[in-house]
Amino acid sequence: MTSHLLRKPQSQSIGEGITLIQEVLTSDSPLDYVGFKLIDLAVGAVYEQPLEQDECCIVALTGKITVTEGEHRFEGIGTRESVFEKKPTDSVFVSGGASFTVEAVTPATVALCYSPAVEPRPTKLLPASGVGVVHRGKYNNQRMVHDILPDSDPSASSLLVVEVYTEGGNFSSYPPHKHDRDLLPEESLLEETYYHELAPKQGFVFQRVYTDDRSIDETMAVEHRNVVIVPAGYHPVGVPDGYTSYYLNVMAGPKRVWKFYNEPDHEWILNRD
Numbered sequence: 361m362t363s364h365l366l367r368k369p370q371s372q373s374i375g376e377g378i379t380l381i382q383e384v385l386t387s388d389s390p391l392d393y394v395g396f397k398l399i400d401l402a403v404g405a406v407y408e409q410p411l412e413q414d415e416c417c418i419v420a421l422t423g424k425i426t427v428t429e430g431e432h433r434f435e436g437i438g439t440r441e442s443v444f445e446k447k448p449t450d451s452v453f454v455s456g457g458a459s460f461t462v463e464a465v466t467p468a469t470v471a472l473c474y475s476p477a478v479e480p481r482p483t484k485l486l487p488a489s490g491v492g493v494v495h496r497g498k499y500n501n502q503r504m505v506h507d508i509l510p511d512s513d514p515s516a517s518s519l520l521v522v523e524v525y526t527e528g529g530n531f532s533s534y535p536p537h538k539h540d541r542d543l544l545p546e547e548s549l550l551e552e553t554y555y556h557e558l559a560p561k562q563g564f565v566f567q568r569v570y571t572d573d574r575s576i577d578e579t580m581a582v583e584h585r586n587v588v589i590v591p592a593g594y595h596p597v598g599v600p601d602g603y604t605s606y607y608l609n610v611m612a613g614p615k616r617v618w619k620f621y622n623e624p625d626h627e628w629i630l631n632r633d
């Protein structure tokens with residue numbers, strides 16, 4: 361059966377030195393709020409993007425880039441050659457209605473994270489030094505999180521962006537939680553995309569996306585550079601021994617609050633000594 365939630369990488373030339381690896385649009389996915397692109401840039405390549413109704417977080421996943429929007433110019437940003445250096449990177453937030461360019465100073469991979477521009481916000485560098493690093497979980501449920509655009513940071517009007525590292529033998533986004541009901545303060549409605557990388561590259565992880573009524577229930581073998589779309593439901597990730605998992609989450613919904621709801625059957629996992 362073809363999965364509607366799992367996207368394999370493509371390799372489509374969309375300009376001189378620009379390769380589109382992933383593209384998730386609201387028009388070709390079950391999502392209403394979240395869009396995502398991943399592009400590879402050769403040195404000197406310039407990607408240009410006019411934004412209309414969407415705001416965008418440009419994440420310098422690897423390599424060095426220069427981002428320009430109007431009079432704003434952020435030169436040579438980006439901190440790592442591989443995401444598996446496990447250090448935070450630089451990003452730039454650009455609001456709806458603006459137009460930006462990304463130029464590669466070195467070979468680079470750039471994540472473009474989109475959501476509706478609810479209110480205008482100034483263009484802003486989100487420097488690596490400002491990224492919160494959080495270690496969560498215990499036993500085989502440990503992960504490290506880089507908060508690039510958490511809900512505590514008002515730089516964006518609807519977008520949330522986070523990176524997560526999970527070592528082999530561990531689960532993350534676990535115990536299973538969801539955020540698919542606009543029911544604050546108990547739960548917020550946030551769609552989500554997962555962009556995955558693996559080290560070493562031939563690895564895979566398992567991700568299950570499922571709702572309480574099982575109208576969605578897919579368990580996917582997810583490989584390097586795949587995207588998993590989470591329109592609703594629980595979305596845990598399990599990482600086989602020997603491999604390290606990285607994923608970049610983009611979330612958005614009607615309210616910019618990350619309030620998740622743990623699946624009651626598995627909540628006991630959080631309450632162990």
Ligand SMILES: O=C(O)C[C@@H](O)[C@H](O)C(=O)CO
Nearest residue numbers: 496503522524532533534609
């Ligand atoms: O803590 C984690 O395991 C990361 C997840 O919270 C992940 O960012 C997510 O599921 C967001 O809803």
